[in-house]
Amino acid sequence: MSIEQLARDNVRALTPYQSARRLGGKGDVWLNANEYPTAVPFELSQQTLNRYPECQPKAVIENYAAYAGVKPEQVLVSRGADEGIELLVRAFCEPGRDAVLFCPPTYGMYSVSAETIGVECRTVPAKADWQLDLPAIADSLTDVKVVYVCSPNNPTGQIINPQDFRTLLEMTRDKALVVADEAYIEFCPQATLAGWLAEYPNLVILRTLSKAFALAGLRCGFTLANEEVIALLMKVIAPYPLSTPVADIAAQALSAQGIAAMRQRVSQILDERQYLVEALRTIDCVEQVFDSETNYVLARIKASSSVFKSLWDQGIILRDQNKQPSLSGCLRITIGTREESQRVIDALKAETV
Numbered sequence: 001m002s003i004e005q006l007a008r009d010n011v012r013a014l015t016p017y018q019s020a021r022r023l024g025g026k027g028d029v030w031l032n033a034n035e036y037p038t039a040v041p042f043e044l045s046q047q048t049l050n051r052y053p054e055c056q057p058k059a060v061i062e063n064y065a066a067y068a069g070v071k072p073e074q075v076l077v078s079r080g081a082d083e084g085i086e087l088l089v090r091a092f093c094e095p096g097r098d099a100v101l102f103c104p105p106t107y108g109m110y111s112v113s114a115e116t117i118g119v120e121c122r123t124v125p126a127k128a129d130w131q132l133d134l135p136a137i138a139d140s141l142t143d144v145k146v147v148y149v150c151s152p153n154n155p156t157g158q159i160i161n162p163q164d165f166r167t168l169l170e171m172t173r174d175k176a177l178v179v180a181d182e183a184y185i186e187f188c189p190q191a192t193l194a195g196w197l198a199e200y201p202n203l204v205i206l207r208t209l210s211k212a213f214a215l216a217g218l219r220c221g222f223t224l225a226n227e228e229v230i231a232l233l234m235k236v237i238a239p240y241p242l243s244t245p246v247a248d249i250a251a252q253a254l255s256a257q258g259i260a261a262m263r264q265r266v267s268q269i270l271d272e273r274q275y276l277v278e279a280l281r282t283i284d285c286v287e288q289v290f291d292s293e294t295n296y297v298l299a300r301i302k303a304s305s306s307v308f309k310s311l312w313d314q315g316i317i318l319r320d321q322n323k324q325p326s327l328s329g330c331l332r333i334t335i336g337t338r339e340e341s342q343r344v345i346d347a348l349k350a351e352t353v
């Protein structure tokens with residue numbers, strides 16, 4: 001028997017998540033992973049690397065709870081929001097029996113996590129305006145334990161109607177968790193559902209330090225939920241999910257000063273987004289620029305594959321969304337520095353298609 005044949009069937013069939021990093025490229029303008037464009041410096045204050053870290057570092061949990069306006073018992077910290085996505089499948093879905101549901105076009109890790117564990121992925125395409133198709137979701141909930149809804153949605157950039165979230169939370173009450181993925185919520189903080197936890201025992205919220213907090217390389221994310229859900233996730237999380245240096249830096253990033261600096265960055269990104277969107281709307285090969293509440297914009301481009309390749313060859317790396325349902329011809333562009341936006345604008349202007 002070959003080693004390949006020893007692996008689980010679903011793992012052999014699996015396509016790993018095509019992360020921006022994995023896709024490679026030799027660029028000098030990286031606008032494909034929704035990262036903050038420049039590095040924020042930190043210094044380590046903990047020198048106790050001989051000791052195991054706390055599983056749920058107290059300072060990180062307390063700071064995040066205060067920032068999010070929830071109780072510390074309602075917060076779980078993990079190795080990025082991606083680990084939160086997976087913990088929810090592991091704790092709530094029986095492989096071969098239960099299912100997760102999500103609404104493409106959306107973030108790719110929901111399917112990767114479920115498929116790795118051997119849990120069915122059920123998809124209900126978003127409506128033409130990328131809002132939830134609630135009647136179709138209602139018809140698809142048999143055996144569904146977790147519904148992932150990204151808001152604002154990656155890669156389309158819009159907020160999911162709060163009233164639709166309420167309808168979904170009611171229709172799944174006592175049956176399934178509704179996971180609001182708020183990875184980009186700092187760019188539209190008024191849209192958070194964190195204030196609804198008291199009303200809905202089945203609501204879960206995912207957050208991250210990777211986007212507005214400019215710490216994608218730190219690998220630190222949060223799950224907000226009622227105590228009962230957090231207690232179940234605590235059963236399946238690794239004993240030491242965060243290293244001491246990660247917890248150290250996360251606590252600093254979540255200090256009053258760290259949060260003020262994050263808000264500064266958000267306001268600068270929003271200015272840059274306006275600049276990029278207005279410029280894109282004047283370019284010939286750009287058919288449509290979709291409104292965004294995030295640090296990226298989605299645009300429909302004429303001959304998008306060749307334009308994508310042409311920019312790639314010039315060292316400008318964007319994210320091709322052409323393969324996602326309803327996104328033919330669409331490229332996603334992260335908001336970078338003014339210089340980076342200008343490189344994109346100039347390169348697109350030079351495309352004559």
Ligand SMILES: *Cc1c(COP(=O)(O)O)cnc(C)c1O
Pocket residue numbers: 034079080081082083107150154181183207208209210216219220221
């Ligand atoms: C970036 C992203 C994540 C992952 O966040 P990490 O904390 O870096 O793992 C989760 N969900 C969405 C929608 C994202 O865009």
